[in-house]
Amino acid sequence: MPVPILADVFAQTLNGLSYGVLLFLLSVGLTLIFGMLDVVNLAHGSFYMLGAYAGLALIAATGNFWLALIAAPIVVGGLGMLVERTCLRPLYRRPPLDQILLTFGFIYLFEDVVKWIWGGRIRSIPSPALFSGSVTLFGATIPSYRVFVIVFGLTVAAALWALIERTRLGSIIRAGVFDAEMTAGLGINVHRVFTGVFGFGAALAALSGVIAGPIQSAYPAMGTEILVRTLIVVVVGGLGSLKGSLAGSLIIGQAETFGKAWLPDTAMLIIYVVMALVVLLRPQGLFGRPLK
Amino acid sequence: MRALTRRQFLAGTSLAATSVAVGGWARPGHAQGGPVKIGLVLPYTGVYAVLGESITQAMELVFARENWTVAGRKIEMIKEDDEMKPPVGIRKTEKLIDSDKVDILTGPVHSGILMGMRDKVHSSKTILIVSNAGADAISRDRCSKWIFRASFSNWQPNAPMGPWVAKNVAKEVFIAAPNYQAGKDQLGAFKETFVPAGGKIIGEDYPKLGETDYAPYLTKIRQSGAKAVYAFFSGTDAVNFVKQYDQFGLKQHVRLTGAGFLVEPDVLPAQGNAALGVVSGHFYTPLLDNAVNQRFVKEFKEKFGGKMPDGFACQGYDTAETIVRALKAVNGNTQDKDKLVAVIEKTEFESPRGHFRFDPKTHNVIQPFIYVREVKEVAGGLNNVVIDKIASVADPGTGCTLPA
Numbered sequence: 001m002p003v004p005i006l007a008d009v010f011a012q013t014l015n016g017l018s019y020g021v022l023l024f025l026l027s028v029g030l031t032l033i034f035g036m037l038d039v040v041n042l043a044h045g046s047f048y049m050l051g052a053y054a055g056l057a058l059i060a061a062t063g064n065f066w067l068a069l070i071a072a073p074i075v076v077g078g079l080g081m082l083v084e085r086t087c088l089r090p091l092y093r094r095p096p097l098d099q100i101l102l103t104f105g106f107i108y109l110f111e112d113v114v115k116w117i118w119g120g121r122i123r124s125i126p127s128p129a130l131f132s133g134s135v136t137l138f139g140a141t142i143p144s145y146r147v148f149v150i151v152f153g154l155t156v157a158a159a160l161w162a163l164i165e166r167t168r169l170g171s172i173i174r175a176g177v178f179d180a181e182m183t184a185g186l187g188i189n190v191h192r193v194f195t196g197v198f199g200f201g202a203a204l205a206a207l208s209g210v211i212a213g214p215i216q217s218a219y220p221a222m223g224t225e226i227l228v229r230t231l232i233v234v235v236v237g238g239l240g241s242l243k244g245s246l247a248g249s250l251i252i253g254q255a256e257t258f259g260k261a262w263l264p265d266t267a268m269l270i271i272y273v274v275m276a277l278v279v280l281l282r283p284q285g286l287f288g289r290p291l292k
Numbered sequence: 293m294r295a296l297t298r299r300q301f302l303a304g305t306s307l308a309a310t311s312v313a314v315g316g317w318a319r320p321g322h323a324q325g326g327p328v329k330i331g332l333v334l335p336y337t338g339v340y341a342v343l344g345e346s347i348t349q350a351m352e353l354v355f356a357r358e359n360w361t362v363a364g365r366k367i368e369m370i371k372e373d374d375e376m377k378p379p380v381g382i383r384k385t386e387k388l389i390d391s392d393k394v395d396i397l398t399g400p401v402h403s404g405i406l407m408g409m410r411d412k413v414h415s416s417k418t419i420l421i422v423s424n425a426g427a428d429a430i431s432r433d434r435c436s437k438w439i440f441r442a443s444f445s446n447w448q449p450n451a452p453m454g455p456w457v458a459k460n461v462a463k464e465v466f467i468a469a470p471n472y473q474a475g476k477d478q479l480g481a482f483k484e485t486f487v488p489a490g491g492k493i494i495g496e497d498y499p500k501l502g503e504t505d506y507a508p509y510l511t512k513i514r515q516s517g518a519k520a521v522y523a524f525f526s527g528t529d530a531v532n533f534v535k536q537y538d539q540f541g542l543k544q545h546v547r548l549t550g551a552g553f554l555v556e557p558d559v560l561p562a563q564g565n566a567a568l569g570v571v572s573g574h575f576y577t578p579l580l581d582n583a584v585n586q587r588f589v590k591e592f593k594e595k596f597g598g599k600m601p602d603g604f605a606c607q608g609y610d611t612a613e614t615i616v617r618a619l620k621a622v623n624g625n626t627q628d629k630d631k632l633v634a635v636i637e638k639t640e641f642e643s644p645r646g647h648f649r650f651d652p653k654t655h656n657v658i659q660p661f662i663y664v665r666e667v668k669e670v671a672g673g674l675n676n677v678v679i680d681k682i683a684s685v686a687d688p689g690t691g692c693t694l695p696a
Contacts, residue, residue, distance in 0.1 A: 007515075145539065215504075258508070
């Protein structure tokens with residue numbers, strides 16, 4: 001017997017988990033923006049890409065990965081708030097197509113700005129020195145950085161859950177997702193919350209971008225490539241739901257990883273099959289509100 | 293979602309119709325003595341964007357040397373982004389042939405786009421000088437009198453590596469490449485010569501083009517017990533594959549080898565030390581010590597901010613150099629297509645890769661050498677150092693009967 005099958009399954013599960021966690025950081029922002037602002041933010045992938053490049057610049061300037069991990073999301077989050085306040089807000093009363101076109105336009109704008117500053121070549125982001133090797137757990141060898149990604153991602157998920165379910169700000173966000181107009185009627189400045197949520201979503205995408213950097217490097221098209229996957233996660237998990245986003249990410253992460261390993265010719269098909277099944281059997285997504 | 297109103301729909305479609313009509317009407321006449329129009333169908337976005345950039349830059353370098361004028365005619369480059377999507381590439385090809393009426397077409401990078409544009413090029417008798425895409429079929433049963441290739445066939449850098457790897461690296465090998473025609477062609481050529489040399493393929497995988505997470509495949513490679521990996525990846529794929537290969541701690545146990553694209557200078561800086569020790573076969577390395585190459589490397593770096601030219605740049609150089617020499621030989625007359633084809637067929641010159649000439653049997657370049665290179669630390673950073681070479685590699689050209 002060459003290698004115990006269990007070790008193989010365990011190794012692939014860890015691979016799927018590290019990939020799923022990245023998808024979670026990305027999709028949770030998208031789903032909150034979707035749920036609250038009713039905007040399909042196609043530029044969400046661009047914030048992911050901008051996060052990776054901001055991280056790259058900060059690491060080049062300071063030599064410190066951890067500083068970049070904190071600062072890059074703040075910078076990109078600020079940019080997100082600016083975009084929402086100046087460009088998106090005037091379009092809320094217009095048809096959704098206008099908002100989609102606007103965010104679609106931002107994809108090209110951000111991609112060109114990045115090419116202008118950094119050029120089109122792929123740039124590498126080094127793993128932090130602490131996690132540069134690989135570790136063997138129960139017969140499965142995995143880069144130690146990926147172990148860090150898993151732990152970090154699950155910690156962020158727990159912190160987000162606490163924020164949204166256990167704080168006043170969280171209940172305002174939940175109320176906004178449920179019914180923005182009614183929330184405004186209760187005397188809450190919904191516009192300010194909108195700006196905040198949009199910026200927060202952009203910051204999470206940027207965080208995901210920095211985290212992904214040492215694995216996938218930074219290149220201008222990385223945002224558009226990941227966008228479709230993120231939209232699938234949101235559809236599977238359910239609009240505006242934190243739990244859904246986590247479940248969707250982990251399911252898609254595992255489905256894709258095991259698909260690639262065991263059924264390589266149909267790996268891409270599998271995630272679409274998962275999505276199709278969810279849409280057929282539970283159109284609102286796993287944790288979404290029933291459709292009206 | 294609110295539907296479009298009838299008025300919005302009419303406004304949009306009439307605007308589109310007008311621009312199409314004006315585009316047709318404003319097309320300038322095509323006169324001898326006007327500029328020579330060179331069409332470029334290349335990716336300027338996506339996974340292979342850097343390849344398109346290198347090819348274009350080297351072409352610009354050659355044309356700039358001629359002050360953008362050859363045999364009294366100005367050179368005009370018309371660049372089209374094929375976005376690495378066959379439908380887009382074919383549409384752009386049709387645009388360059390039918391509405392721009394280019395004199396010579398160049399590109400593409402994607403083998404699938406080359407196969408898609410082949411019939412249009414052939415039936416419209418447009419001269420195409422392929423500046424990258426290596427689809428073997430274009431030198432075999434799908435060859436055309438009108439198509440030349442100044443880059444490589446996918447077979448060329450790989451076939452000489454089969455016996456070399458079996459003899460010098462390992463006999464149990466896992467192979468991997470992106471899941472599209474070039475990937476299958478390149479690994480096919482390796483298998484074709486590796487297995488008869490006593491090699492055994494332990495496993496093979498074809499991740500999608502533009503994959504970002506190779507973890508599932510790397511885990512499989514580790515568990516397969518292979519002694520070495522032979523891989524073809526290029527552009528961003530090459531960076532992510534080589535880096536993740538190292539992160540998984542595979543490099544120490546399983547030697548990484550492959551087609552030269554895996555560790556070209558376009559990706560080496562991003563791969564960094566993860567690429568150290570990778571052995572690959574290719575027709576070029578910027579370290580070649582011939583005079584033409586030394587001048588090319590120096591001028592290229594000066595013009596493009598210190599960027600090291602790669603094999604793709606060498607292909608762009610040879611494409612443009614072929615065009616310049618052919619135009620001079622026909623004294624700028626691009627009307628007589630048969631004459632131009634005959635002249636291109638005989639074009640020979642010293643290229644950065646060595647003595648450049650086309651195989652009259654297939655119109656594909658005969659590689660002066662396939663170099664076996666190892667990534668080492670040299671003055672100025674990581675580079676591909678030649679450790680062995682195989683002379684005069686021509687595609688077998690099975691099934692090609694020119695003139696076709």
